[in-house]
Amino acid sequence: MKNNNRLQSPAVEAAQGTPEDTAAHLARCAVSFGIENDDDYEARVLAIAFVNGTLFSKWLPDVATEFAAQVRALVTTEWDHPQVLDLIQKNPGDDVTWVTALRANLQQALQELPTDLSPTTPLRKILWAAAVGIRAGQCDPEYAETTFKRYEIMGTENRFLGSRLSTWALEDFEIRNPPLIEFFEQHYRKTPVERALICREASETLSSATLLQDPWELKFWSETGFNRGKLLAENHPAALGPLFDEAGPKGLNYCQQLFQKCVLGTAKSGTIDLERAVLRFFAPFSRRHSTRVAALPDQESKGLRSRATGFTGAWVRGKLEPRSPQLQAPSIHRPTIPSSQLKLPVVA
Secondary structure (H helix, E strand, O other): OOOOOOOOOOOOOOOOOOHHHHHHHHHHHHHHOOOOOOOOHHHHHHHHHHHHHHHHHHHOHHHHHHHHHHHHHHOOOOOOOHHHHHHHHOOOOOOOOHHHHHHHHHHHHHHOOOHHHOOOOHHHHHHHHHHHHHHHHHHOHHHHHHHHHHHHOOOHHHHHHHOHHHHHHHOOOOOOOOHHHHHHHHHOOOOHHHHHHHHHHHHHHHHHHOOEOOOOOHHHHHHHHHHHHHHHHHHOHHHHHHHHHHHHHHHHHHHHHHHHHHHHHHOEOOEOOHHHHHHHHHHHHHHHHHOOOOOOOOOOOOOOHHHHHHHOHHHHOOOOOOOOOOOOOOOOOOOOEOHHHOOOOOOO
């Protein structure tokens, strides 16, 4: 008997430290990095969860096995049944189409589960996909290695999404920061002084951004970041010493070149256009990534989310026909005010 269950949006209020809480955080990460809440949302998030599980089994096999055992207590389903794994691995696709194939295979496997063995809530669907990914990696180390090689050539944001379970496991699944701050923590891990500064400034900016109608408005983030940097240099010059020491002559020279190219290079009639400067900075990354991942969305969308959406193209785009929504994105309720009414620290 096929499972044709239709479920509503996931309940994101789960107890701290439970597997369901982990699944909720994974859903939040997906939404924060551009996975749209449309008919294919479920397929995308399940694919992300599966890849997380497969990489988890490769990097931290013992911890992954323990996590899968916790999931088994919640999700009464035979994800390790040979027929399930065969269905998922029968059409792995190539380096371009593998995510699309994975999405289709996961959806088919989920729909063909008997009703009494299918996950009963949206968050448990995510856990089911992660557990199947763990089992696939355990049963077939070559499959796990192939997934890892494909992961390595993804863009920065996709690698972030694909490594959440393994990263959280190293912290005993105590998730303390919003997805954007987690991303900065991972991205700047090789420069701890810069990471501490970026995470602090971004956390404060994010708190203000949540009041906007569009929290990812590029103009707001670019102007706020630029002005906060100027204020830091003027009011706390001693704090810059460790930052400059960490960057070294090569890093400082690179920053100076970026300023000349992106900021001064986009100025019109002596007026700096920070929005254009940020777009010029990101343009080479967008072009480089588009040569590695097929079918990226257009890079003309608005705000900081546009870059995340573009780089999550491997998850987002595919040739699947639209389906009725099953697992939907968690909604975030926040008061909103126009960005023009939000005061920014402007330095002349």
